[in-house]
Amino acid sequence: MTDPVTLDPIAARRLDGNAAGGILAEVFAVDVTAARSRCAGCGATSMLGAHHVYADAPAMVLRCPSCTGMVLRVGMREGRILLDLSGSRLLEIPMPASSGGGPATEDDGELG
Amino acid sequence: MSVLSRGFGRARTRPADDRLPPGQYDVGNSFPVLSAGPTPHTPLARWDFGIDDEGGELRRWSWEEFQALPREAVTVDIHCVTKWSKFDTRWEGVAIDTLLRDVPTTASHVLASCDGGYTTNMPLPDLVNGRAWVVDTFEGQPLAPEHGGPARLLVPHLYFWKSAKWLRRLTLAHHDQPGFWETFGYHIYGDPWREQRYSGD
Ligand SMILES: [Zn+2]
Numbered sequence A: 001m002t003d004p005v006t007l008d009p010i011a012a013r014r015l016d017g018n019a020a021g022g023i024l025a026e027v028f029a030v031d032v033t034a035a036r037s038r039c040a041g042c043g044a045t046s047m048l049g050a051h052h053v054y055a056d057a058p059a060m061v062l063r064c065p066s067c068t069g070m071v072l073r074v075g076m077r078e079g080r081i082l083l084d085l086s087g088s089r090l091l092e093i094p095m096p097a098s099s100g101g102g103p104a105t106e107d108d109g110e111l112g
Numbered sequence B: 001m002s003v004l005s006r007g008f009g010r011a012r013t014r015p016a017d018d019r020l021p022p023g024q025y026d027v028g029n030s031f032p033v034l035s036a037g038p039t040p041h042t043p044l045a046r047w048d049f050g051i052d053d054e055g056g057e058l059r060r061w062s063w064e065e066f067q068a069l070p071r072e073a074v075t076v077d078i079h080c081v082t083k084w085s086k087f088d089t090r091w092e093g094v095a096i097d098t099l100l101r102d103v104p105t106t107a108s109h110v111l112a113s114c115d116g117g118y119t120t121n122m123p124l125p126d127l128v129n130g131r132a133w134v135v136d137t138f139e140g141q142p143l144a145p146e147h148g149g150p151a152r153l154l155v156p157h158l159y160f161w162k163s164a165k166w167l168r169r170l171t172l173a174h175h176d177q178p179g180f181w182e183t184f185g186y187h188i189y190g191d192p193w194r195e196q197r198y199s200g201d
Helices: A009-013 A017-024 B002-019 B063-067
Strands: A036-039 A045-047 A052-054 A060-063 A070-077 A080-084 A088-092 B048-053 B056-062 B072-079 B084-095 B109-114 B119-123 B133-138 B152-154 B167-173
Touching: A017 A052, A017 A060, A017 A070, A036 A070, B048 B063, B056 B063, B072 B133, B152 B167
Parallel strands: B048 B167
Antiparallel strands: A036 A045, A036 A088, A052 A060, A060 A070, A070 A080, B048 B056, B072 B084, B084 B133, B109 B119, B109 B167, B133 B152
16 A cells, blocks of 8 residues: 555545444355455456455445445334445355255256 | 543634534634545646637636736635534635636636546636636645645535546536536535535535
């Protein structure tokens, strides 16, 4: 980092992506901080938990650790959750161990 | 306890009630920083400010050229959509009227663009007739980077997210193009006196 963190109050309050785990748990059935996201701006892939979170703004904003482009916005308002994922080109979410190996076993009933 | 603190709140806001839009509170001497991204630190040698339209560049000012423009000092109340208001903030800068003086246009709207990628939109009439400025000085000091320096837009009659920090361009257009918060459910216009916080308000 070249940011003079101690001199810049905004940089000093920047959080890592795990800070967004709580509100995202309201939307996703799995822990998405372990998901890998490919940035729509620069194409770099990194764990959501390793993204930069700006939590003081009117919504929580996750930014790419490579290019600082906006990846995700999430906010709560009047009983609704708003989620903007337009800055993520691809989200790879690890499936929970308890749900087995993959869709073949999981979806057998519906497909058959 | 709740009766006591409610009483304090009323006593503090009463003198300012007619200056406080609905749902807002007086933040007093503090100046909260609500940032959705890292603070840009654009060197003044690389800074410029421009007015564009859909066809391209209309006017451009370097930092030195911008400093040479006629300046105004204004004292205004500001109102953030996160419900704090701050009274009697003192700014200095250049009126949008001055910047548009030699720019003939039939545009109806403006999109403000900033270092760091932030954008916000508003009708052109809201920026003219002494209602908006590009400011580089706050309380007599150069505008601090976390508050939008080198220069930010100041449109005090709208919610403060319209007063874009780190301003670099105003783009004149014939349509209203929603900016950063406006595309996330915030009001397209944002009048604090009509409490236009979210789309649908
Ligand atoms: Zn990126």
